[in-house]
Amino acid sequence: ADIPAVAVATGRAPGDLAAVSIDDFQAAYEMTRHLITLGHSRIGFVKGNPNQTASGKRFEGYLAALSEANLPVLDELIAQGYFTYRSGLDAAEQILSLLDPPTAIFASNDDMAAATVAIAHRSGLDVPGDLTVCGFDDTSLATTIWPELTTIRQPISAMSRAAVEVLVRLLKGRRGAEMASEHLVLAHKLVRRQSDAAPRMRPRLGVR
Template identity: 60%
Template sequence: MTVSRVINSENNVRPATREVVNAAIATLGYSPNRAARSLAGAGQLRIGLLYSNPSAGFLSEFLLGSLDQASRSDVQIVVEKCELGDHELERAQHLIASGIDGIILPPPLCEAPALLALLDEANVCAVSVATAMRDEDRLAIRIDDHAAAATMTRHIMQLGHRRIGFIKGDPNLAASAERLEGFRAALADAGIAEDPSLIVQGLYTYRSGLDAAEQLLDRVEPPTAIFSSNDDMAAATVAVAHRRGLDVPGDLTVCGFDDTTLSTAIWPELTTIHQPIADMSRSALELLVTTLRRQRGGDGVEVPRLLDFTLIRRQSDAPPRRRPRER
């Protein structure tokens, strides 16, 4: 019984006894039999992952991180796909009825009001990932989107660009607003007047990036650089530039956000903000498991909720041309 308590991270074991048991486990190379633990009623945690994300690159990294951490934490993860505004409540109710212990919500579901209300009403523990919402009572893992966007904007200005286009993300997500405000703040700090015609709406999809890039490059005086709120829209911008015969980065600097696999799958490879998507999903699962086990009287490690971002410079940025563009 004492060994079982130690393995299940219960807190009613003296520290000295816990050390002896852990030493014995290490010496014997013991690992618990999952089937036996289930039969014995140990209650392996079942975590749901509900997703509806238009970016395949973001989603693949998110799933890989979650599955990796599920194995490390010895929990079962149940992945459910849904369409935002259509099936998310139905799929969440299905998970709740199945006896799920907790749910991970990547964007855009992480900020879906009806879904969050349903989970609160059902008393299901949930963690939101990559959200910029400020709610101290809700579990969340994120980066500082405002600071990240400001950092990228300053980098573009340091190259010498002054006419910088910006493609906004999904208007229903707080992170989109944070990235836009970070862009605006950096311009203001540099004393550059904001040009509303250089800020266009996107939806984080490749298709929306194509439309937004066309709008920006159709301007009488087009931007010399375009900063997109994610890599999918930045990749679409590169495609539009190539179709118009523009050299990237010679004629047009293009920068993205997220650092998904797509950022290195196109030519030129994208300069982008590295959002540690896989690490965020790992941290989300770890935070959820820790919270649930503490609720059951067990132990858990502290999990950082604000992760670091990094500016990754590749081949898609350069100083603006000092000569007229060739037509």
């Protein structure tokens, strides 16, 4: 017989596989809304790996918040990442090299957000004075870099426990096919730290 499996931290249950995750769309929507509430209107976004469903959900949440606030979606402010630090460096360089860079960048995970902070510092930008940077996941990296990252916390321990409980029930054969396609959605949390602030007023050209 096939051994049952449970996916953890996926954007949605893939087919008939049981899954435990957060609402990636809602979490990214809330983070983007948070940035808009701070006063940001030019918000960059670093996408996650296109092969992962969660990446698309997080991008959709960003787009939904911009649309609700009647802010334009600007392709120049969006860069493709792959959930790696290296890809975050490339994406941040792309966005921050613009003549009119954003005042905030929301990266789809903490690794890429940390890379964005590194590029900002290398470019002589203060975080969060000149650039707000936010991440996603609340991994240990979020609190080991400076400044510590504002991010979305996934309850990984609770998700792992829930996945084990679902797996045990699957192995015991309870509810059969119904259980095999179960998708549990656990609560996330927006955690504010030191990497976000209201945007500074930028001086007009020629005026000091």
